[in-house]
Amino acid sequence: MSPGVLAFACGMFALAAAAEVTEAVVPWARGRVPIFTRAVGALSEVVARVGREGRDPAAAERRRLVAAGAALAFALGTLAAGVGVGLALACAGPWIVQRALRARRERYRRAVEQGAPSIALGLADALGGGHSIRGAIAEAAVGLDGAPARELRRVAAELELGARTEDALEAMRARIDSPAVDTIVAASILQRRAGGDLARLLRETARAFEDQARVEAEARSATAQARFTGLLVVLLPVGGAAIAELASPGFVRSLAGSFLTAWLGGLALVLQAVAAVAIRRLGRPRE
Numbered sequence: 001m002s003p004g005v006l007a008f009a010c011g012m013f014a015l016a017a018a019a020e021v022t023e024a025v026v027p028w029a030r031g032r033v034p035i036f037t038r039a040v041g042a043l044s045e046v047v048a049r050v051g052r053e054g055r056d057p058a059a060a061e062r063r064r065l066v067a068a069g070a071a072l073a074f075a076l077g078t079l080a081a082g083v084g085v086g087l088a089l090a091c092a093g094p095w096i097v098q099r100a101l102r103a104r105r106e107r108y109r110r111a112v113e114q115g116a117p118s119i120a121l122g123l124a125d126a127l128g129g130g131h132s133i134r135g136a137i138a139e140a141a142v143g144l145d146g147a148p149a150r151e152l153r154r155v156a157a158e159l160e161l162g163a164r165t166e167d168a169l170e171a172m173r174a175r176i177d178s179p180a181v182d183t184i185v186a187a188s189i190l191q192r193r194a195g196g197d198l199a200r201l202l203r204e205t206a207r208a209f210e211d212q213a214r215v216e217a218e219a220r221s222a223t224a225q226a227r228f229t230g231l232l233v234v235l236l237p238v239g240g241a242a243i244a245e246l247a248s249p250g251f252v253r254s255l256a257g258s259f260l261t262a263w264l265g266g267l268a269l270v271l272q273a274v275a276a277v278a279i280r281r282l283g284r285p286r287e
Helices: 003-053 058-079 082-114 116-128 135-145 146-160 163-177 180-192 198-247 251-255 260-281
Strands: none
Touching: 058 082, 058 260, 082 116, 082 180, 116 135, 116 146, 116 198, 135 146, 135 163, 135 180, 135 260, 146 163, 146 180, 163 180, 180 198, 198 251, 198 260, 251 260
């Protein structure tokens, strides 16, 4: 048999086998794709809820997120650089998931903290309209939007379920962990115990929060150029190493061939990381 005929026969058999496999696999996959889609959507909703409502995932949801993160890290690492890198990334997958959840939680906390003046003014207006502190919380949530409104609605829901006012406010204070929210909660609890004009106090507090935010914004604007210059200086050696690697492939690997160059290169990376952290901390406004 000639090679051409043999190749043609092999191709026909391959097409027939592919058709058989497709006929068997497509119905199986069609029945499972919705399940997979729902699972991915559920995990995405858990992560989104942390940033949208500040609600930490339950233990079962956290386990599924950790498993999904490890599997995704293993797949990406294996495709990019091999099984060894995939296993290393899979081990780091749970840490990456925890960091992502913490970042989403911090984003929600900062959103509520930035809305502290609106919370104080909303409560002051509701109290001025004749509401008690319990009713003022629900009333203020109606006039707000975003993370502050969701946080007040959560407190109002806890109050409707029978929670004590002090307990619900203390729970919000613990969740947000912000000096501004601490001030609002402390003023509200103090007014319930000792009396006083809480509406006026909250309005003055809101003005103080706005002044503080304006000062911090001005400080960030004044130091923006210096922080960018510091970051650029930190990244310059990394960019230089990348350009050298592109110009002469194997340059970075050759540095590890000698103990002295490897030690100096590692020390330089450590110093660059320390400089980056120091620049970030020095450029952060302090209260």
